[in-house]
Amino acid sequence: MFTADALHPALDPRAAALKRQILEAARKSPAPRRKSRKAQGALLIGLALAAMFALYFQWGGPLNAASRSGPITAWVLLGTALLASVATWLSLPARRSMLPRPPHLLLAVALGVPVMVGAWLGLWSLVTVDPFVRFGWRCLGLTAATAPWPFAVLVWASRRLDPVSPQLSGAAMGAAAGAWAAVMVELWCPLTSASHVLVGHVSPLLLLVGAGAALGEWTLRLRRVGTPRASRLGA
Amino acid sequence: VDQNDRQLDEADRSLRKRADRLMERYADGDDSAFGQLYDVLEPRLTRFALRYSGSSADAEDVVQQTMLQIHLNRHNFKAGAPVLPWAYAIAHNRLRDLRPAKSRRAFEERAAQEEEAMSGPLQDVAYEMKVREQWLAEELQRLDEKQRDAFLLVNVEQMPVAEAAAVLGISVTNAKQRAFRAREALAAALEDRER
Numbered sequence: 001m002f003t004a005d006a007l008h009p010a011l012d013p014r015a016a017a018l019k020r021q022i023l024e025a026a027r028k029s030p031a032p033r034r035k036s037r038k039a040q041g042a043l044l045i046g047l048a049l050a051a052m053f054a055l056y057f058q059w060g061g062p063l064n065a066a067s068r069s070g071p072i073t074a075w076v077l078l079g080t081a082l083l084a085s086v087a088t089w090l091s092l093p094a095r096r097s098m099l100p101r102p103p104h105l106l107l108a109v110a111l112g113v114p115v116m117v118g119a120w121l122g123l124w125s126l127v128t129v130d131p132f133v134r135f136g137w138r139c140l141g142l143t144a145a146t147a148p149w150p151f152a153v154l155v156w157a158s159r160r161l162d163p164v165s166p167q168l169s170g171a172a173m174g175a176a177a178g179a180w181a182a183v184m185v186e187l188w189c190p191l192t193s194a195s196h197v198l199v200g201h202v203s204p205l206l207l208l209v210g211a212g213a214a215l216g217e218w219t220l221r222l223r224r225v226g227t228p229r230a231s232r233l234g235a
Numbered sequence: 236v237d238q239n240d241r242q243l244d245e246a247d248r249s250l251r252k253r254a255d256r257l258m259e260r261y262a263d264g265d266d267s268a269f270g271q272l273y274d275v276l277e278p279r280l281t282r283f284a285l286r287y288s289g290s291s292a293d294a295e296d297v298v299q300q301t302m303l304q305i306h307l308n309r310h311n312f313k314a315g316a317p318v319l320p321w322a323y324a325i326a327h328n329r330l331r332d333l334r335p336a337k338s339r340r341a342f343e344e345r346a347a348q349e350e351e352a353m354s355g356p357l358q359d360v361a362y363e364m365k366v367r368e369q370w371l372a373e374e375l376q377r378l379d380e381k382q383r384d385a386f387l388l389v390n391v392e393q394m395p396v397a398e399a400a401a402v403l404g405i406s407v408t409n410a411k412q413r414a415f416r417a418r419e420a421l422a423a424a425l426e427d428r429e430r
Contacts, residue, residue, distance in 0.1 A: 018295050019277070022302050023270055032310040033264030096313060098321035099401045161311055163304075163321075163328035164404035222328055225303040 044156055048149035052184050055145050059138070059188060067131040068190035072124065076186050079120050084179035087113050088150075091172035092157055099164055106168040110212070113175035114205035117182050118197055125192035132191075136200025139189050143181045143204035151177035151212065155219045162220040170216010171209045178208040247393060250275060251319055258318035262309045273302055276319070279392065280326050286387055287330050289372060297333070301325045317398075323388065324402045374424050378417050385410050386417035 065073060090109045093100050100106065154173040162169050182201060189200065254275045260268040280301055284294035304325045305318070312318070375383055388399035389410065400410035 014295075015277075015281075018298065019270075019273055022273065022299055025299075025303060026269055026306040029307070031307050034262040034310045034312060034314075093313075096315040096317075097401070098313060098316045098318075099324055100404070102400065102406055103404050104406050161308060163324040164402070168404075222304060222325060224329070224332070225300055225307065 041153075041157070044153045048153050051149045052146050052181070055142065056184050056188055059142050062187070064188050065190040068128065072128060073187070073190075076121070076124060077183055080117065080179065080183045080186055083113065083116055083120070084176060084183055087172070087176035087179045088154065091154060091169065091176045098161070100158075100162055100169045101172075103165050103168050106165065106172040110168070110171035110175045110209045113179050114202050114209065117179060117205060118202040121186070121192050121197045121201055122194060125194065125197075128190075128192055130191045130193050130196070133193070134191060134196060134200070136191075136196045136198070136203075139185050139191075139196070139200025140204045142185050142188065143178065143201070144207070146184050147174075147177045147181035147204070147208050149177075150180040151208075151215075155215070159219055160222060162216075163222040166216045166220035166222075167213045168216070169220050171213040173216065174208040174210070174212020175205060177212070178205040181208075251317065254318050258305075258309075258312060259314065262312040262314075269306060272305070272318075276302070276305075276322050279319075280322060283323065283387060283392055284326060284330060286372065286375060286391060287327075287383070288333060289376060293330070293333050297326050297329045300329045320394070320398045320402050323392070323394070327384065327402055370428065371421075374421055377424075378420055382413045382417035382420065385413035386421075389414040390418065 087109050090101055090105055151173060154177060155170075158169070182205065185201065191197075191200070254272065257268045257272040257275060261272055277298055280298050281294050284297040285291065288294060288297075301322055305312075305322060375387070378386065384403055385399060385405075388394045388402060389396055392399075394402070396410050396414070397407050399414075400407045403410060405413075
């Protein structure tokens with residue numbers, strides 16, 4: 001009864017009409033052909049980096065962390081950048097796929113990044129002494145101001161394309177963007193005490209995960225194409 | 236049976252390759268490939284949507300939406316990506332939005348209409364097939380919707396479990412479990428029916 005043949009164009013005039021309507025609708029709203037998005041992507045990444053560094057210098061630049069030794073700064077940044085790279089890779093669809101990563105992976109990124117950033121910074125408190133005490137509001141602010149730029153790049157890469165789990169993808173992208181923001185913030189902030197890390201470095205990442213989930217639903221979800229229902233087109 | 240399965244696998248692989256080739260051509264700007272891509276994808280999408288919703292109007296809407304999404308996003312299509320799982324994921328997304336209780340009602344209305352319309356010498360021959368199909372469709376509608384999703388993709392559409400899991404946004408283990416439970420439920424229902 002419910003077989004595909006029942007609607008096959010060769011056997012069913014209604015199916016033939018549906019095909020005509022779809023081809024006609026496609027013809028009426030031409031879509032651009034595929035071309036390399038590398039240049040566009042590189043431009044966006046460049047703009048995001050410029051915005052992030054502008055904020056970093058606006059916040060005071062390298063002077064704030066001048067008391068921390070160069071090798072320690074390099075190691076802290078290297079670890080965070082590695083984490084951010086892995087989070088970015090996992091939050092986007094695989095190279096030869098149009099579908100998002102499995103939900104458990106996306107969830108692991110969304111929840112794992114804040115924990116790992118906190119743990120990584122916390123580790124350094126064993127070998128460094130904080131040069132001053134801060135509650136962490138400025139780090140929170142800098143993270144919140146810096147993260148939207150990499151988030152925008154990630155959303156651009158898969159906007160309106162996720163038919164499966166846009167909220168989870170958005171949450172994972174929020175975490176990945178937060179990790180890139182953390183790289184900038186750690187370039188600026190030499191503090192590693194637990195309370196400071198929790199307030200200034202981990203809590204903004206958790207906020208970004210939540211914001212990413214909310215924005216993901218809005219920016220990544222595949223939307224219904226604005227056409228009348230096929231059944232009303234006079235098939 | 237093995238040979239038959241192998242032939243089916245071969246046919247499925249060849250269809251997938253054809254769909255992928257056509258999508259590549261279409262993404263690269265060959266507009267004539269869209270009609271051919273439609274011919275390859277439409278029967279599978281229609282079958283999936285009909286089994287899922289039981290409504291031909293919904294199935295047509297889902298096919299239309301899926302094909303137009305593929306068209307509108309052709310510039311975003313990644314080189315070397317398979318098109319079939321993407322198409323199923325879009326179709327499933329649309330079907331989920333359509334999913335209200337009306338799908339069952341639509342199924343029953345359609346079944347009644349077809350019964351009325353059926354006449355002629357093939358009526359008797361087709362009757363048993365129709366009854367079986369109807370029974371399966373009714374049982375599918377009775378299944379837990381998550382189990383039905385997995386069963387339709389893995390067992391009816393013969394999709395690899397990993398691919399079905401990606402389409403549904405669940406883990407591979409979860410997809411296997413859901414399809415297995417659906418099969419168990421259908422087997423139990425069949426047993427009851429034959430008693």
